[in-house]
Amino acid sequence: MDSLLSSRGKIQSVPESYILPPETRPSDLVTPLLKTIPVIDLETRGHRRNELIQHIIKASQEHGFFQLTNHGVSEELMNDVLTMGAEFFNLAEKDKARYFQARYYSETSPSPEVCRLKTSMEFADEKVHFWRDNFRHHCHPLEDYIQLWPENPPRYREVVGRFSAEVRRLSLHLLNLICEGLGLEQGYFEERLSHRQVFSINHYPPCPDPTSVLGLPKHADPYLITLLNQGHLPGLQVLKDGEWLGVEPLPNAFVVNINHMLQVISNGKLKSADHRVVTNSKAARTTVVSFILPSSDCVIEPAKSLVNEHNPALYRTFKFGDFLKTYDLHTRQGKDPLVDYMIQS
Ligand code: OGA
Numbered sequence: 001m002d003s004l005l006s007s008r009g010k011i012q013s014v015p016e017s018y019i020l021p022p023e024t025r026p027s028d029l030v031t032p033l034l035k036t037i038p039v040i041d042l043e044t045r046g047h048r049r050n051e052l053i054q055h056i057i058k059a060s061q062e063h064g065f066f067q068l069t070n071h072g073v074s075e076e077l078m079n080d081v082l083t084m085g086a087e088f089f090n091l092a093e094k095d096k097a098r099y100f101q102a103r104y105y106s107e108t109s110p111s112p113e114v115c116r117l118k119t120s121m122e123f124a125d126e127k128v129h130f131w132r133d134n135f136r137h138h139c140h141p142l143e144d145y146i147q148l149w150p151e152n153p154p155r156y157r158e159v160v161g162r163f164s165a166e167v168r169r170l171s172l173h174l175l176n177l178i179c180e181g182l183g184l185e186q187g188y189f190e191e192r193l194s195h196r197q198v199f200s201i202n203h204y205p206p207c208p209d210p211t212s213v214l215g216l217p218k219h220a221d222p223y224l225i226t227l228l229n230q231g232h233l234p235g236l237q238v239l240k241d242g243e244w245l246g247v248e249p250l251p252n253a254f255v256v257n258i259n260h261m262l263q264v265i266s267n268g269k270l271k272s273a274d275h276r277v278v279t280n281s282k283a284a285r286t287t288v289v290s291f292i293l294p295s296s297d298c299v300i301e302p303a304k305s306l307v308n309e310h311n312p313a314l315y316r317t318f319k320f321g322d323f324l325k326t327y328d329l330h331t332r333q334g335k336d337p338l339v340d341y342m343i344q345s
């Protein structure tokens with residue numbers, strides 16, 4: 001358990017094993033926090049459906065990221081779920097220990113165990129560790145999983161249950177708008193492609209030297225779509241045209257990003273952008289994330305209606321579970337995990 005950063009108390013200096021080689025250090029920490037990714041107001045834009053859809057598609061094409069305001073999830077619930085996340089990582093070590101087991105959770109095979117606590121030392125063979133603890137579990141269908149979630153903090157199940165259900169509804173709404181924007185048949189993302197949902201809490205303790213470590217290394221999310229509640233502290237950066245752009249925390253906003261499977265299904269039209277997390281020396285940052293994902297045996301391919309002789313398929317057909325098996329390793333090696341599935345023209 002001592003590998004959990006959140007159980008170590010105040011850390012005075014960065015252990016050697018967390019220090020990145022110079023070329024991957026976040027030396028550009030001073031990037032100004034401009035409104036760097038598009039902000040979409042669901043309430044205002046929602047009155048003009050076509051305009052809203054065009055805005056979402058454009059943001060998903062150009063940035064792969066956007067912030068969503070006035071999305072209908074209450075300010076109270078947005079704050080409560082962040083509090084639950086922070087409280088979970090503040091629990092005594094013994095209360096967290098039971099979730100800290102190998103093979104406690106699996107994305108690639110159905111498993112009755114649903115919760116997984118990951119320390120900053122995530123992979124046995126990783127050269128450097130990252131400044132993050134993580135706790136995640138399945139959350140859909142709720143009734144299958146909720147009784148396996150933590151009983152502490154006492155309101156965890158109630159708050160996370162409500163939040164997951166609302167975020168799922170919002171995610172499916174966004175997917176339906178994307179579906180319409182891409183010109184796919186109605187309901188394309190419903191059912192098998194959005195069969196599952198994972199709820200994840202990232203905890204980044206204050207770091208004595210944020211310039212020599214990363215909270216999360218460069219990656220793009222492997223699933224369908226991500227909705228992130230990043231709270232009030234900055235840290236997330238998105239790669240755009242070779243530059244890292246800081247994502248400004250906006251009150252009560254979700255950060256939405258396109259994942260690898262949506263890039264494939266849209267035949268490369270929508271972009272799953274690389275992003276990373278930098279740390280800060282002042283305060284712990286806790287973020288909560290919902291991922292929508294297919295089942296492992298789900299067949300993924302560019303949507304047939306987007307492929308024709310002028311727009312040949314850019315990716316071959318594969319099973320989602322097979323992609324997941326190599327995703328972590330390839331991402332760690334700095335290799336695009338979709339490269340093996342690309343059709344060379
Ligand atoms: C993730 C992620 C960003 C953040 O969990 O995949 O990119 O700011 N999180 O915590």
Ligand code: NI
Nearest residue numbers: 219220221275
């Ligand atoms: Ni991510």
